[in-house]
Amino acid sequence: MNVAVCVKQIPDPATPGSLGSDHTLNRDSKLILDDSDAYGVEMALRLVEAAGGGEVTLVSMAPNSEVSGLRTGLAMGAHKAILVSDPVLKGSDALGTAKVLAAAIKRGNPDLVIAATESTDGYTGTTPVQIAELLGFPSVTFAKKVTIEGSSVKVERQTEAGYDDVACSLPALITVTAGVVEVRYPSFKGIMAAKGKPLEELKVADLGIDAGSVGWAGAGQQIASVTAAEARQGGEIIEDDGEGHLKIVAFLEQLKVI
């Protein structure tokens, strides 16, 4: 059972982000593993453990040969990582990103591909399914629970009304929602072991992809403008002196909610 996990290394969401003059996200500061992706890594490790063997491969695309987020995933227990890092990738849209990741994933011939439902920074939310289509795989998005049964994967998929049981043939791609598994913390041993794990860095040319179909050249979109959103004014702030709830009651009365 071999699983590829798409992971994104993003600027720390705790620090305010900014856009460069070309409207791309500034990614010069230290990048970290997107929290959303930690669930996918955890899920992959559990599935491989349950299957009694196999490998978890992390696949990522990033500028500047950034690997700190990949090291986090390797420290959790992933077996190896592939990073596609190339200056020509700057400006890639979701489709361009999917083309690159799909080509990198294909090299490993996995039984299952796992991704988050969306990244925390760009939150486009289409890249995983685009990858599935490019690979010719079926996909099940918004998975809450995943088990492998023979040559198929059984998924509990989040819906508006509750959830669906979905059966899907392998190989397949799934996206997992946050909070579905408890993510392990990398142990000291894991962190040390991660330093020696294989981390392959590839260029776009290594993947047989035409540079004109990715990056700025291949992007099917452009940013027309970036403006500050209308600010909302704060109102009355009071310290709770034991009667704070009455303020809320009065406010709700005034709004005729009660």
Add this chain to the structure above:
Amino acid sequence: MPISKIWVVAEAADGKVTTSTLELLTWARATGATVEAVIADDGAKVAAELGAFGATTVHATGDLGGSLPGAPTAGAIAAAVAGGAPDLILLSQSYDGRDIAGRLSVKLDRTVLTNAVGLEVEGDNVVAEHAAFGGAKIVKATFTGPGPYIVVVRPKSFTAESAGAAAAAVSALSVPDLGATNGATVTQRHVEEHTGPKLDEASLVVSGGRGLGEAAKYSMIEDLAKALRGAPGASRAIVDAGWVPYAYQVGQTGKTVKPDVYIACGISGATQHMVGMKGAKNIIAINKDKEAPIFGIADLGIVGDVHKVLPKLLEALQSR
């Protein structure tokens, strides 16, 4: 080529068209000369409602026999595009809408703009607006290259208004053989019983965050929502912690809500959360940290402990 022909990918649950579909149709009929709907369902059941909101035709695949809709719907649309392409294809930012958009994007080799909260036509192009950095910035993006353009729009971006028009004509849309990509099948549906309104349609929302301290305390949020006939919601932090399912999440990576009243309990107001709720008419926040960003947008802020304020508030409401 101006934006003349628009397709809206419609969704329905139990034969009733979703509100976000009706929002898209309302925008589309004010914009395009021809508005048609596509649905992965029985067209006859929804033709009247889709027609009333502006679709002249509904291209329907009929029942998909349990297939997850993403692959077959995208396959059917891509095949139909080859025989007369629309200029613009609109989808709802929903569980299935994103699946369809992703597949369609690859099949047509066109980019897709998602999370749109505003749309305009400028000349021959479409300008889609989305929020960045938790709503602090508004980014407007356009397409380069040829159409059809694909845009996925967040619910509540437009107001749905019926045009009172006649039922849409039903036209059969065939699903081509998709091989392995159509390998996902729903074997059983589980409907979780909800009393009270849906999160994204409720006129009052009570949301809980990390300040609740532990999963068991989320019951306070549910109780308060029930007492006020509203819907319970959550910040990403407690969804990530596994306290409540993803469907409860309000924010950038969750649902956008625009209720009359939003009550944020133990939520600091990370940008990720604010983008999903700052469109509320009135915001009440309870948080023990007076520096919490949520107070910057609250109409009424109570600096206090949710464990003390909420029980008293509930008691006061229940004794009325």
